[in-house]
Amino acid sequence: MPDVITPQEVYLASFQALKKRLAAKEPGWLQRLRQEAIQAFTELGFPTTRHEEWKYTSVTPIAQTPFQTPWEQKDLSWKPETAALEPWRSLSDVCLVFVNGSFCESLSSFQGLPSGVKAGNLASLLPGSPDGFMEHLARYADHRNHPFIALNTALWQDGAYLWLPKGTVLERPVHLLFISTAKDAPLVSHPRSLVLAERESQATIIESYLGVGEGVCFSNAVTEIVAGENTVLDHYQLQLENERSAHIATLQVYQDRNAHFTSGSVSLGGALVRNEVNAVLDAEGSECVLNGLYLAQGRQHMDNRTSMDHARPHCSSRQHYNGILDGHAAGVFNGRIIVRPDAQKTDAIQKNRNLLLSEEATVNTKPQLEIFANDVRCTHGATVGQIDPEALFYLRSRGIAQQDARNLLIYAFAGDILDRIRPAEVRTRVENALNARLASAPT
């Protein structure tokens, strides 16, 4: 009987190959970290729907696809279609481009970045990393208990770093553009990024994931953000991979005293998408706002999972996620709010609204409140609805075609979240991408 290779073994083999390649270059602590992570992944394995946290999202398609890592693929001659990238590259003068997890210097630019701010690709910091920076890596995202974070931690090749020294204020956003592209063989990448914002610094960071071409890709991304005292950080996450690809991402945020963190997550692409945003409000006065929009059509599956950990008193959090589901698409929203015993005067609000556009589309929405303090304000609400037929008739009675009227109402529903995207240049691009998606919807 021939040996059956389990899905896990594929990744273990990748790990061995990576280990050989990097052994000479990487410092001992990182090698040990990778080893620890692959060990954890081996023990955890791919989650199944029997795991509470993966109840509504089956990762079988990922586990069963023989994804190759980029360095295993023979033909890597990728010519960027700059025309397709241009609208995204032009988003900001500071743009770090990664192709299948590897830094692409020729497409990147650092124009106008104030001196003192350090930004670049994480791999370039090894082995001589600046003091105190790398020690933050893997300190926040839980690779011991989360199989995909474990995989990323073991197998990451590159990603972005951004280090904002005390008091720096970035006028222009920093754009991290991750492109995934594959030919015949399915391809996996594990982008890993780290942002360290020291006290009183301020910046806008955009992470966009773009699919180029029709190949099957799997991005397994982890980003850790350390928001120091009194920082103001805006983070946007745009997911626009092709409809055959898988995307699993964790955004892990750690907030110090009075840190204000806002995130806007927009998911439009991908066959199987799971976005986790975990924030730990670990000092008084910190504030966290998570906004999200997901639009799924056809057979897309989109799972958004948030965890808001109120660890200290006097912190506030706001979550607004809107989902639009058409065709046979499935949406999942799981919003967890933890209020630790110490976290008195917590003020937490969570809202998830869903618009179902077809009979077959489904959504599972679940708030998960774990409150261990008594003097707190915690509210949550979830709704699932359809297009209002009276509104549709009103618009049509003014001469607007049915399809346009419908799109107008869908758009209005999305607008609730789009209006929270502050930089106009980001909002415009997201609006365009959304319009393109709506226009492409089968009717």
Add this chain to the structure above:
Amino acid sequence: MLSVKNLHASIGGREILQGVELEVHAGEVHAIMGPNGSGKSTLAQVLAGRDIYAVTGEVLYDGKDLLAMKPEERAREGIFLAFQYPVEILGVSNMYFLRSALNAIRKHRGLEELDAVDFLGLVDSKMKLLGMDQNFRERPVNAGFSGGEKKRNEIFQMLMLEPRLAILDETDSGLDIDAMKVVADGVNSLRSPGRAIVVVTHYQRLLNYIVPDFVHVQVNGRIVKSGGKELALELEEKGYVGVEEGFAEEAQSTKGSAVECRM
């Protein structure tokens, strides 16, 4: 222009319109009055294309089968309904909405789309006419509008879209006398030999300002009596009951067959 013959409409097994007959010619103003629940709004909604009713009968608009047309096609062909209860649409600005509507209609009429400058110029002039505040432009359609503001917004849309057949469903309800005069002036500014207006109202008061050529009384899903503008005064005096009694006699004299309202 509009010819309604033996129009029936039911919903949930209940027949709300029970054989409406109505003839409207270009240049005319008709008023439809009648007690609450008599189906006036249902008639207006059916004419505008609301598809929740099971409808039978015939409606010709310029000789074309109106019932076969989609709501947007009716609008493009010049039908406009001012809703009794305008719908609130969150997240869509008044201007975006109106510009989409106007351009859809203009396109249908073979006209070019209006550019932003011309459009806003037109908006300003109509808003001024109706004494509307500029901030209406960017507010979401009807959302958070007071009752009166909503009614004014309906008339504003009507002036922008320049329909050939305007149906106003209780546009005067809830308006103070000054607001009503403004609305009436707006409606009268649209009057022309090529256009017709049907106003549904409970109040003779409006008809002092928008003077109708014909007044109809609708009871239980049928037009039971028609006459000139004096009929509205008679209704004001006797109430619908008095008129209904008169109708019962008339109906007897025509041996119970469908009443024809000749105009």
